[in-house]
Amino acid sequence: MPKPPSKNRPSKDVGPAAQKPAEPMDVAPDFSLDAHHAELPPEVEANRRAIINSPTYTLAEKDTEWLRDSSMRPVRMQLELQKTEVLLTREGVKSTVVVFGGTQIVPREEAEMRLALAKEELDNNPDDHGAQRGVIRAEARLKKSRFYTECRAFARLVSQRCQTDGQCEYVITTGGGPGIMEAGNRGAFDIGAKSVGLNIELPHEQEPNPYITPELCFQFHYFAMRKFHFILRAAALVVFPGGFGTLDELFNTLCLRQTGRMQAIPIILYGREYWDSVIDFQKLADEGVIADEHLELIDYAETPEEAWGIIAKFHDVK
Incomplete structure (x- = not known):
């Protein structure tokens, strides 16, 4: 089994919802009680109130309009990076098994x-x-609806093996949406295990699927930050049939593995008949645009047990 997480985990009372005494700067003065202001000439009093109500007088950390300004994009990206990292750490998530797949594959x-x-x-x-x-x-x-059933079974199998005795290794992680993503989170939910959902803000409304662990559901605006968190703790990637989004995430990971820019993990394509009909990886090697050994970055699985077996063998999980 994977080694258990460190015992030196922060107490629950340091979470984002924890209560803390207000700092002096958080307490707004009650200007209405200052008798001195009643003596100000009307035009000065009007200017004083304009000062107090001016957006520039709002604390930067509380000025959401300012945070949405285009000049603040680097800060927003850092916030998306840091918030997810801190909260995953607090929940003890050490490693993940990332599941990608199409939104249209349903029960x-x-x-x-x-x-x-x-x-x-x-x-x-x-x-x-x-x-x-x-x-x-x-x-x-x-x-292809069978893939929903098999993804759910895979997530249940992984969670049963790796979330015991308080361990948070190999936590199922999805994009948090419908279809295959829902199936992955649902499999963990079936047995009361944790799972992560990394949702993305889209032009059309999208609500996270209802099977994600509430404390581990995150919403991103930037695809780059979302992709970073998919990879950061990944111990494996399992890719079920899907479309543009699934292919984007698959090739992003393959490129990082090909160039040695991320940790070694198994990349498992689930359902070889589908993948062989969509992408001719051998042709890429035959054309000389990738090396023959790059084909070894990819494994194939046809059952939940086979997919888990590849992961367990790769990481020497007993």
Whole structure:
């Protein structure tokens, strides 16, 4: 088993919600009680109130409008980096198993419902190309619904093996959204284990899936900071079928491993039939744009047990 986390963990009372006495600078003076101000000429009193209410007089740490200014982007990025790092440390998360995959891969019953709706739409519009494509796509999603079930089982298996006796090693970490991400967090939730969700602010509203450990759910504005935290504690990456976002995260990790810019981890593509149909890695090597040994950065798995076996062997987990 992985070594247990350090016993020198901060007490819970140092969390962000902990109460502390207000510092002198946090206590606003009650200007209304100052008799002297009642004697000021009206125009001076108006100016005094304008001073007190001016945004420039707001403490920088409390001035959210200022923090949103474009000039403060480096500060906002640092805050996203530091907040997540501090709180993961406080929760004792030592290492993670990162799970990527598509948002559209849903449980079988939901996939069946979506297919039924697509067929109904086609029945009503038999000559509509969009309706025809809708059925084809819904059938493909139904075929891949097994990955939701298997991802959930994988996350449950990893959490059972690595979150015992207070340990927080190999904590399942996802992007916090629906689909495969939900399945990963749900598997840990099934057995009462912790899991992390690194959500991202998007143009359309997205709520985190309901299976993430509340204290370990984070929202990011910057993809770069989110990607950094995916990799920082990663002991393994397991990639289920997905689209642009999944491919982006996969190739980001492959590039970092190829160039030696991150720790050695297994990168496991789950469901080889899908991955072979989407990406011809061998062709990249044959064309000479990657080295033959770079193909060894990738492993393949077809079952939750096989995926965990690759991770356990890589890290010599008994």
